[in-house]
Amino acid sequence: MKLGIISALHEEQEGLVEAMQGPQKAIHGMRDYWTGKLGAVDAVCVLSRIGKVAAAMTATSLVERFGVTHILFTGVAGSGDSGVKVGDIVIAESLVQHDMNASPLFPRFEVPLTGQSHFLTDVQMSARLAHAAAGFLEHDLVNAIAVEERKEFGLQAPRLHRGLIASGDQFVHQKSQLGAIRDVLPGLLAVEMEGAAVAQACFELGVPFAVVRTISDNANEDAATDFMRFVKSVAARYSYYIVRRFSQA
Template sequence: MNVIGIIGAMPIEINHIKENINIIEEKEYAGFKFYIGKKENIKIVLTSCSIGKVNAASCTQILIDRFEVTHIINTGIAGSLNKDVKICDIVISDNVTHHDVRKEQMKRWFPFKEYFESDKFLIETAIKAYKKIDSNKFNYHVGRIVSGEAFISDCNLRDLIIKEHSPHCVEMEGSAIGHVACINNIPFLIIRSISDNADDNSTNYIDFEKIAANNSAILVLNILNILDES
């Protein structure tokens, strides 16, 4: 049986999923709460890792070691770094990387990768899941997602990240989740819905935070249904 680990940083990013799956057990490790659910053909372990790459990496390794997850999906919100990616749109990762670590350092030292590739099957499943959403009021995009230990709300830093990495969006956890999944040979996917434009006005993200979080969560629920059916 496949065991799907689902990670959100903040409770708002997993609440809609939690309300729509059957939770049969709760466990806690290292301060992280894990909600264990089950469908007919898959087991689900849902958790909130809190903000930042260290928290995300720690939580991901626990999912792998304690729950033996076979796949990992990260859901949540992000800031757009691409003119075609609008507020409330969905970004499905084809790869992830750290924007606050030098490319040369990543390539020269373990795990010797400039970026971490998302699982192709999960990407295809996410696209199928998007097409099952009743009202497509937002678009989806497949592209690079970057992460770092800072909330991006400065146009100069935003422009520098775009120049260096050409990403679709930026957040604070996805690359760490992808990094840990990769070195453990666990297929992963990062899904983000856009709450702001990572610029001088990005502190207004709260206006779209819940809508964006729910858009991402709806897509994840559809993915789970497809995986369960298959």
């Protein structure tokens, strides 16, 4: 395995490059790609920036230029279900682009000429990722997240979920937005802006992939409140510990 690790924001990948053995930087397409050893795995870390095009471009470059064999996307997402709370972890089993609509030429959500609407993650990678996330929640959370941050964000007993994540080029921050997406995508757990684009790129390139998201908000009118504080003080720690456990498995 040569693992490509993508995050949209610098804070979501904080600490991973520093944890690499012998990191080397290469610049390509206005992005810094860091190659090195992460635990037992050869890895390449990169920030995609926000949005579907940026994410798909980054995933393609990882494969075509840096020779990665597997891709892991880690970052934050908004909750897509009332049972998914801030601080919970969602591991994708499938991903869909909620803003893809080429009907009536193609069914809604289907990516034209692929025959796919819901892109399935790699079963083995996702199982390994779930094991890493469960280990983090059980063993690392208390020491990884400061007490005041756990209180501030109500991280009482974060849970692990597996299922559907939807991606689109919009920051979902209104109940009406989320409601419209949920109405047409039963079983939705989380909404974000990159995962399904990475999924499409990996599908077309034949590369196994997995996606893990920390729930940062409820995808409503309060979604932007203390968002960056959460990313820096909570989500960054989640990603660091989960990816480290994944790379050591």
